[in-house]
Amino acid sequence: MKKLIVLVLITICFSCKNETKSNGKLNIVTTTTMITDLVKNIGGDYINVQGLMGSGVDPHLYKASEGDVTKLVEANVIFYSGLHLEGKLVDVFDKMGSATKTPIALGEELDKSTLIGSDYFASNYDPHVWFNIEYFKQFASKVEEVLSEKDPVHAENYKANAESYIAKLDALQAKVKATIETLPEEKRILVTAHDAFNYFGKAYDFEVVGLQGLSTVTEAGVQDVQKLSAFIIDKKIKAIFVESSVPKRTIEALQAAVKSKGHDVEIGGTLYSDALGNAGTVEGTYIGMFEYNVNTIVNALK
Structure with a gap:
């Protein structure tokens, strides 16, 4: 109506x-x-x-x-x-x-x-x-x-x-290129709440895995969490990331699934994917958001 x-x-x-x-x-x-x-x-x-x-x-x-x-x-x-x-x-x-x-x-x-x-x-x-x-x-x-x-x-x-x-x-x-080059290629695996970073991955040689897929309309199920937790353990991924426009509970569930199998993975920070940060902040601009995301990703994965 x-x-x-x-x-x-x-x-x-x-x-x-x-x-x-x-x-x-x-x-x-x-x-x-x-x-x-x-x-x-x-x-x-x-x-x-x-x-x-x-x-x-x-x-x-x-x-x-x-x-x-x-x-x-x-x-x-x-x-x-x-x-x-x-x-x-x-x-x-x-x-x-x-x-x-x-x-x-x-x-x-x-x-x-x-x-x-x-x-x-x-x-x-x-x-x-x-x-x-x-x-x-x-x-x-x-x-x-x-x-x-x-x-x-x-x-x-x-x-x-x-x-x-x-x-x-x-x-x-x-x-961005100079910052990413400080991260070894084998560590360039980005796990986030949903698949918003595929173009980023293609541009900078990251393997990108999103828990919810391309759209946040779809919900991640238990099987998705278990499958991705096994991937994280197998690849020895150090950190995973929440997104500012996606509820963090899915990534927290993923972290808990990894820990339940005797392994640790950190939440490396919050990335801005489908929306910028608050107006008046560095992350509130496209350029500031992009630079912030890259620094957050590289620092957490090193």
Whole structure:
């Protein structure tokens, strides 16, 4: 019933064809915290940005509220990650796409032949693409392109902001690579709450194992815990990791299963996977989150 109300509201509101600006600035709505941070970096002072999801919010499970619909309707541009990451919002975005505006799914801009396949998602691809910094650079370029089209007066500003931000991403890549090279290859096994880090693993030669699979919609069963605990013991893995947007009880159950077999494994820390940290913290930015994750992983596995 709530889903029907939201879709009806979208239909009614879009019939108004309202594309106003606030204080002369573009109104931008974003979904995940990673996309919000990206758009703020590119748009700077020339846009108003409202992110639907906050720190610790799981995009796999997020549902649009009536308040979200109001924000979406008043937006000049909507950016979301796509590839079915925001699965519960797909109906809303589909409705919008057939109305007066088309939300921009940044993940759809990527070369599909380079993506990791997934039968679980409707897109048939693993949607956690922001863990490949090269993909995030492409996101930055697309955001700059769209903002410049919508607001050509400030196109040069958006271009300068994008170039500056991409340079920072280049520096992040170099720093991450140097840090990971301090960790022996045989220790590069990353066990987390769910499979959000496959692109990270592919980029930096980590074997990645998630207890819950690609989506947090699926629950890990006893058999999953037992199987992974045996893997941890066999590989002599020193640490496993919880995620900020996933309840830690599953990883704690995994740790307990390992200990019940006479072995020890530490919880190496909390990683930021589907959401950034709190606003105003280092982990509250994409660059800070990525660097924090890498330092946490490497320090715990050494």
